[in-house]
Amino acid sequence: MAHRWQNDLTHKDITPEPLFWNRRKILAGLGGVGLGAIGGGMAQAEASPLEPNTWEEVTSYNNYYEFGTGKTDPSEYAGQLTTSPWSVEIDGLVDRPGSYGFEQILSEMTLEERIYRFRCVEAWSMVIPWQGFELSDLLALAGVQAGAKYVAFETLLRRDEMPGTRYPVLDWPYREGLRLDEAMHPLTIMATGIFGKPLPNQNGAPLRLVVPWKYGFKSIKSIVKITLTDQEPPTSWNMANAREYGFYSNVNPTVDHPRWSQATERRIGGGLFARREPTLMFNGYEEEVASLYAGMDLTKNY
Numbered sequence: 438m439a440h441r442w443q444n445d446l447t448h449k450d451i452t453p454e455p456l457f458w459n460r461r462k463i464l465a466g467l468g469g470v471g472l473g474a475i476g477g478g479m480a481q482a483e484a485s486p487l488e489p490n491t492w493e494e495v496t497s498y499n500n501y502y503e504f505g506t507g508k509t510d511p512s513e514y515a516g517q518l519t520t521s522p523w524s525v526e527i528d529g530l531v532d533r534p535g536s537y538g539f540e541q542i543l544s545e546m547t548l549e550e551r552i553y554r555f556r557c558v559e560a561w562s563m564v565i566p567w568q569g570f571e572l573s574d575l576l577a578l579a580g581v582q583a584g585a586k587y588v589a590f591e592t593l594l595r596r597d598e599m600p601g602t603r604y605p606v607l608d609w610p611y612r613e614g615l616r617l618d619e620a621m622h623p624l625t626i627m628a629t630g631i632f633g634k635p636l637p638n639q640n641g642a643p644l645r646l647v648v649p650w651k652y653g654f655k656s657i658k659s660i661v662k663i664t665l666t667d668q669e670p671p672t673s674w675n676m677a678n679a680r681e682y683g684f685y686s687n688v689n690p691t692v693d694h695p696r697w698s699q700a701t702e703r704r705i706g707g708g709l710f711a712r713r714e715p716t717l718m719f720n721g722y723e724e725e726v727a728s729l730y731a732g733m734d735l736t737k738n739y
């Protein structure tokens with residue numbers, strides 16, 4: 438049964454129980470994917486416990502280029518974005534194409550909290566308690582047809598509310614894509630909240646993708662369009678610089694960005710004792726997702 442969003446729920450109300458439960462889920466390899474995951478998951482969790490970053494860190498150090506390229510631009514300028522009413526156009530190879538209202542989507546989905554590591558291609562990372570639902574559940578609402586192989590996503594482009602889109606930093610609207618099996622993976626979620634509250638605009642309100650084993654730029658914000666297709670879709674960062682940003686963008690400490698190493702990362706908010714931590718293959722979700730790429734050369738498919 439679908440859980441309705443409760444706006445009066447604060448993070449305090451749902452802690453410590455769900456937090457504890459989620460930690461255990463993470464320890465067990467997340468999503469009950471299987472007992473085989475426990476060993477690897479445990480070792481990782483001990484090495485770097487998933488202590489969430491603070492609300493302040495998660496909402497004031499952002500990448501959302503539609504509002505400017507500075508880390509504080511989104512928190513400064515995204516407040517003016519109108520996020521209600523909101524609808525998502527789902528089209529392409531689906532049985533029930535159409536415009537899906539955000540409220541309608543919420544009423545159909547089961548919301549849950551998951552704490553995921555989030556790793557940016559610029560080699561910083563955060564740990565964020567997300568609320569949302571599995572992307573596969575949303576795709577099921579539209580009915581994926583047999584010929585579909587990829588999912589393409591588009592962000593809203595509303596120039597008068599998005600000052601950053603005056604500059605040709607990227608070919609707007611922001612676009613991203615996943616292979617269908619990546620999109621259907623239980624770790625892939627559509628987030629609608631953080632810390633038990635609706636998503637702040639700077640984090641991609643009212644709904645954004647979160648793919649925890651990929652670099653942060655795959656996690657496209659404020660989605661207005663989802664297209665099921667049989668072709669690998671163009672993606673903004675690949676269009677901007679194909680040598681630096683591939684379609685897959687899996688977190689991989691052994692494949693460097695052409696201009697910098699991807700072997701280590703800096704936890705945002707680490708404070709006085711901050712030191713760089715080794716980056717984990719697939720951002721620590723190797724047990725769960727490595728099989729998606731069996732037989733692929735990850736230095737070519739970066």
Ligand code: MTE
Pocket residue numbers: 495498499500501502503556557558592611639640641652653654655656657658659
């Ligand atoms: N989505 C849109 N529409 N525009 C963007 O500029 N930046 C991406 C991704 N999604 C971006 C986007 C990048 S580079 C990262 S690291 C994450 O959003 C940042 O998400 P956060 O600000 O919630 O941490």
